[in-house]
Amino acid sequence: MSTEQFPSDGTGIAGHGSFFQPTNLRPEDAEKATEWVKKHVDRRAIDLGERMDDVRDHMWQLEKDGEIIVHRVSDAHHPIDVKTLFGWNKKIPTMQLWHHKSCGQCGNIPGYPTSLLWTMNKLGMVPGKDYLDETDQTSCTAWNYHGSGIGNLESLAAVFLRNFHQAYVSGKQHGHELGHFFPLVHCGTSYGNYKEVRKYLIESPQLRERVKKILAKIGRLVDGKLVIPEEIVHYSEWVHVMRNRIASELQTIDVSNLRVTVHTACHYYKMVHEDAIYDDGVLDGNRTAVGTSIAQALGAQVIDYSTWYDCCGFGFRHIISEREFTRSFTIDRKIKVAREEANADVMLGIDTGCITTMDKNQWIGKAHGQNYSVPIMADIQFAALACGADPFKIAQLQWHASPCEEVVEKMGVSWDQAKLNFEAYLKEVEAGRIEYLYAPELAISK
Amino acid sequence: MATYAEMKEVFEDIKSDLRYDHELNGCLNCGICTATCPSAHFYDYSPREIVQLLWTENVEQIYDVMQEKIWACAQCMTCAARCPFKNSPGGLVAIMREVAIKHGMQSARDVLRPFGRVMLKLITTGNQLSPDMIQPDHFPDWGPNIQKVKGNLKTLRKAIPVRTLQTTDTAWETSLKTSVEMYTIWEMTGVLKQLETMDENLYDVIQDFIEEKREEYEESLEAQDDKA
Numbered sequence: 001m002s003t004e005q006f007p008s009d010g011t012g013i014a015g016h017g018s019f020f021q022p023t024n025l026r027p028e029d030a031e032k033a034t035e036w037v038k039k040h041v042d043r044r045a046i047d048l049g050e051r052m053d054d055v056r057d058h059m060w061q062l063e064k065d066g067e068i069i070v071h072r073v074s075d076a077h078h079p080i081d082v083k084t085l086f087g088w089n090k091k092i093p094t095m096q097l098w099h100h101k102s103c104g105q106c107g108n109i110p111g112y113p114t115s116l117l118w119t120m121n122k123l124g125m126v127p128g129k130d131y132l133d134e135t136d137q138t139s140c141t142a143w144n145y146h147g148s149g150i151g152n153l154e155s156l157a158a159v160f161l162r163n164f165h166q167a168y169v170s171g172k173q174h175g176h177e178l179g180h181f182f183p184l185v186h187c188g189t190s191y192g193n194y195k196e197v198r199k200y201l202i203e204s205p206q207l208r209e210r211v212k213k214i215l216a217k218i219g220r221l222v223d224g225k226l227v228i229p230e231e232i233v234h235y236s237e238w239v240h241v242m243r244n245r246i247a248s249e250l251q252t253i254d255v256s257n258l259r260v261t262v263h264t265a266c267h268y269y270k271m272v273h274e275d276a277i278y279d280d281g282v283l284d285g286n287r288t289a290v291g292t293s294i295a296q297a298l299g300a301q302v303i304d305y306s307t308w309y310d311c312c313g314f315g316f317r318h319i320i321s322e323r324e325f326t327r328s329f330t331i332d333r334k335i336k337v338a339r340e341e342a343n344a345d346v347m348l349g350i351d352t353g354c355i356t357t358m359d360k361n362q363w364i365g366k367a368h369g370q371n372y373s374v375p376i377m378a379d380i381q382f383a384a385l386a387c388g389a390d391p392f393k394i395a396q397l398q399w400h401a402s403p404c405e406e407v408v409e410k411m412g413v414s415w416d417q418a419k420l421n422f423e424a425y426l427k428e429v430e431a432g433r434i435e436y437l438y439a440p441e442l443a444i445s446k
Numbered sequence: 447m448a449t450y451a452e453m454k455e456v457f458e459d460i461k462s463d464l465r466y467d468h469e470l471n472g473c474l475n476c477g478i479c480t481a482t483c484p485s486a487h488f489y490d491y492s493p494r495e496i497v498q499l500l501w502t503e504n505v506e507q508i509y510d511v512m513q514e515k516i517w518a519c520a521q522c523m524t525c526a527a528r529c530p531f532k533n534s535p536g537g538l539v540a541i542m543r544e545v546a547i548k549h550g551m552q553s554a555r556d557v558l559r560p561f562g563r564v565m566l567k568l569i570t571t572g573n574q575l576s577p578d579m580i581q582p583d584h585f586p587d588w589g590p591n592i593q594k595v596k597g598n599l600k601t602l603r604k605a606i607p608v609r610t611l612q613t614t615d616t617a618w619e620t621s622l623k624t625s626v627e628m629y630t631i632w633e634m635t636g637v638l639k640q641l642e643t644m645d646e647n648l649y650d651v652i653q654d655f656i657e658e659k660r661e662e663y664e665e666s667l668e669a670q671d672d673k674a
Contacts, residue, residue, distance in 0.1 A: 101610070103574040107617035110606045117608060133610055135621040138572030138628055146521040148561050149543030149554065150644070153464060155635035162627060192523070204464055214634045218627040270527035311484045315520035321560040323587065325488050325520075333484070363589025396606065398595040401588055419595065422605075426597060429605045440609035445621050 052274055054088060058202045059228060067208070069222050071168050071229040077182050080241040082277045085288075090275065091231055092241045093182040097131045098167040102187030103139040104352030109359075111377070111396030112352070113186060115384035116235055117437045118394045122250050122387060123242070127438030128174050132181050136166050136445030142193035143353070147316030157197045157207060158214045161227070164194075165220040166445075168227045173446050178222070184235055188351030191234040192271030198228060199272065234268060236290040236350040237277055239380055243297035250387035251298060253411050260300040260382075261344040261374075262291045263334060263358065265351030266311050291350045291379045298386050303342040307333045313361075314353035327361035331370050334358055339372040346375045346407045348382050359402045375404040385411060392422035393435070453509040459545045460500070460508070460538075469526075469537040473501045479525035479535050491518035493525040493535030500538060508542075513553045516542045550643045558644050565641065565648060570655045572628045573617040577603055626663045629656045 025033060062068045073079045077093030084090050097120075105112040117133065125131055141159050145151035164183055171180030185191045201207055208226065215221050239246070269276035269288040282289035282296065287308065295302050313329030315322065335358060338344040349355040359376040381395045391397045391413060397404040398419075405415040428434075448456075460466065479493040480486045486493070496516070499507045519539040526534035546554040558565070568574045577599060582592045595602065603612050610618040632638050642649040 101618050103617040105617075106611050107573070107575045107577050108580050110603075110608075110611050113611065114606060114608055133608065135610055135619045136624050137618075138620065138624055139568070139574050139617070141568060141572075141574070143574050144561075144564060144568050146540065148558055148565070149540065149547050150558070150561075150565065150640050151637055152544055152635060152640075155631055155637050158631045158635060159628075162631065200464060207464060214631055217634070218630050220627070266522040266524060266527075270523040273527055309482070309524070311520060311522035311524055313484060313520070315485075315522075317517070317557065317561065318520055320564065321557070325485070327587070328488065329484050360585065360588040360592070363591065364587040392595070393605070393607065398593060398602070400594070401592045403591075405594070422595060426595075426601055426605055429601055434604060435607050436609065437607045438609075443609040443619070445624075 052086060054274075055199050055202050056230065059230070062202065066225070068226045068228050069168075071164065071179050071182065071227055073182060073230050074179070076180070082237070082241060083279065085269075085274050085276055085278050088274065090237075090277065092233055092237050093184075093231075094238060094241060095125065095130050096171075096176075096181050097184040097238070098170055098181035099131060099133040100137060100163060100167065100183045100185045100187075100190065101133070102190065102352045104143065104356060105186055109352065109355055109378070109396075109399060111381050111394070111399065112355070114394055114396055114437065115378070115380045115389060116186070116239075118389055119239075119242075119246060119250070119380060119384055119387065121437055123245065128442045129176075131184075132170055132174070132442065133438065134170060134443050134445045136170070137163050140187065140190035140193050142189050143316055145193075146189065147320070153197070153200060153207065154210055154214075156193060157201055158211045160194050160197045161201075161211060161215055162218065162220050164229055165215070165222070165227045167229075168222065170445070174442075182233070183229060184233055184238055186235050186352075188234065188265035188267040189353065191232060192267030195232050195272035195275055198232065201226070201228065232275070234290070234350070236268070236294075236379060239383065240277060240279075240290045240293050243294045246294065246383055246387065247297040247299070252388040253386045253413070255298050255300045255382075255386050255411060258300045258345045258407065258410060259303050259343055260295045261303050261305055261338045261342045261347045262295060262308075262379075263312060263347055263349045263354055264288055264291050264308075265349065265354050268350060291348055294379050294383050295348060298383060300382075303344055305337050305342040305344075307337045310334065312349075312354040312357045314357040316353070319353070319357060323361075326357055327364050330357050330361045331365045331372065335362055335365070335372045335374055336370065338374045344374050345410055346377065346382065346404075348377065348379045350379055359400050362402055373403050375407040376400065376402045377404060377407075385413070390422070391415065391418045393425065398422070448509060450505070453505045456512070456545055456549055457503065457505040457508050459548065460541055463541045463544075465537060465541060469534040469541070470497065470500055471533055472531045473497045473533065474530065476530065478528045478530065479533070482524045482528050483520075484522060484524070485518045485520050489515070489518035491515050493519070493539075496535050496538055496542075497533055512542055512546050512551060516546065517553060517557045544640075547640050547644060555644055562645065562648055565645075566652060566655075567616070569628075569632055569637075569641070569652050570625070570659070571616045572620050572625050576614065576616050578614045622659065622663050622666065626660055629660065 063070045073091040073093045078095040079091035079093050167183040276288045279289035282293045310333045313326045318326045338347050362373045391408045408415045477494050485491045516539045523536045613619050
């Protein structure tokens with residue numbers, strides 16, 4: 001058989017050289033021979049053999065050996081299964097959650113946690129039973145560690161175990177069993193750091209021995225053992241598995257007119273990447289699903305952009321002491337691209353540092369003629385707004401520097417009216433009439 | 447100028463870290479790490495260089511990059527996600543920074559100077575930043591719109607409908623017991639020692655604060671006992 005593509009003069013197929021000769025197969029045989037090429041291959045379901053260890057397998061063994069207690073995701077946590085990068089299963093608890101807050105969110109973007117709690121309330125979750133937000137917790141301390149180098153693996157591990165021990169025992173004072181509340185980590189860096197630290201704890205008996213002494217001293221062992229969670233869960237993973245319920249049960253505002261870009265935090269999927277959620281229905285399963293999936297579920301137009309994988313420029317120490325780097329990077333690689341390439345109405349993030357960086361570093365661009373601006377907020381703030389949350393009282397957009405009023409107006413909500421209502425509410429606050437998402441006494445750890 | 451023996455000691459400290467063998471597995475010199483690195487866009491910094499120097503155990507050059515370059519890394523870990531050898535240049539930099547602090551290097555002192563407030567907040571309260579640290583006058587480059595509703599910070603924080611967030615000097619309300627437990631962690635893991643090496647004045651302030659808080663905690667326990 002000689003065609004233009006398959007010459008029979010010995011020059012080979014399509015100019016590849018004489019080594020490549022036509023097979024002369026009948027069309028049906030050729031089809032059969034190449035069938036496997038066309039077959040859909042799910043990369044994430046490929047057995048990786050020795051390439052990657054699943055840390056959870058080792059945890060079960062350590063528990064069997066009597067070394068640790070695994071804080072399980074039980075049926076009572078109403079888990080939903082998802083697939084991670086390599087097709088492994090991850091259980092995301094949806095009830096009985098212990099809010100592990102983020103210092104950057106609480107200090108700077110409070111609409112982040114408030115929108116999350118508001119959404120949980122709207123879904124019928126009962127504070128003190130279905131979730132707990134309390135005072136007995138510290139920051140993961142990893143922002144400082146990544147920024148300054150002060151701290152070490154041992155201190156990070158001890159902080160991790162202390163906080164997660166508190167999550168394990170926290171139900172007791174509210175009349176529940178040990179392990180009732182499962183930790184839900186709000187911060188992307190805490191999430192990445194805790195997962196990394198957990199791997200080293202499981203691997204190193206020396207590290208376990210050293211931190212055990214510390215945990216014993218502060219009374220944070222259970223039956224003389226360390227408590228380590230079966231899964232480390234980020235709030236955006238909860239949002240991901242709840243996205244269809246949020247959209248179908250709570251959404252009141254049509255957001256199909258909005259062009260949304262997503263920036264997924266580096267520490268969510270670049271640290272211990274085998275544990276990040278991927279979903280065939282989101283970005284073709286090629287990129288992590290969280291953040292994007294809720295925007296899709298709400299019916300917004302998710303717009304891709306060329307610098308999706310880039311960091312925001314936060315840099316930990318850079319946002320404090322190398323701000324030229326932070327603002328230049330975020331303007332060049334995120335804000336400008338979201339504006340010019342994607343023409344985005346809003347950029348959604350899933351982490352503290354990214355939101356702060358992209359939100360606060362737009363105005364300064366004017367100094368160099370970089371006049372770009374895009375509203376920046378968290379996925380859960382956007383979701384809460386789409387479900388009718390107040391832009392000030394709940395989404396707390398008054399703390400954002402980027403033009404969030406534009407996206408609120410595009411949702412059909414009057415920013416000016418909402419602001420007037422909020423200013424009136426501030427008078428109530430001054431008079432001591434404060435509205436709460438849960439009874440304030442629940443927060444006090446005894 | 448450090449002697450070769452001192453530089454060798456620095457390298458041995460890096461190498462002896464538990465994480466070292468995980469973060470460094472070889473190097474093709476492919477440069478994917480540097481191509482994706484945000485810091486490489488702006489600084490004389492290359493994660494590939496860091497990996498190469500460690501892989502070839504070039505102790506003098508390693509010491510040299512610890513004078514400045516390692517502090518350029520933004521710790522995003524994009525390099526780690528990309529590396530075909532599963533190296534983590536960012537993770538190696540974290541180890542090198544710790545060692546720079548342990549050896550009291552000037553580069554570490556210079557870098558940590560603007561971190562004093564964050565450090566004080568973190569060590570004493572277990573939070574890393576607080577609303578009163580992010581006021582408009584501290585960040586003029588964030589523009590005039592930094593807060594869209596003007597008003598008293600205390601009132602604005604009280605208007606957050608979550609009890610733990612109604613604070614101004616910590617990101618959230620932390621119980622005294624929690625902070626006291628943190629102090630033990632800092633002490634037993636050598637973090638206070640790191641601070642002392644870096645900034646003696648800050649260390650003294652923190653020590654006084656810790657003592658005061660511990661006394662306060664003891665008193666609160668006694669008061670509880672009396673009540674019982």
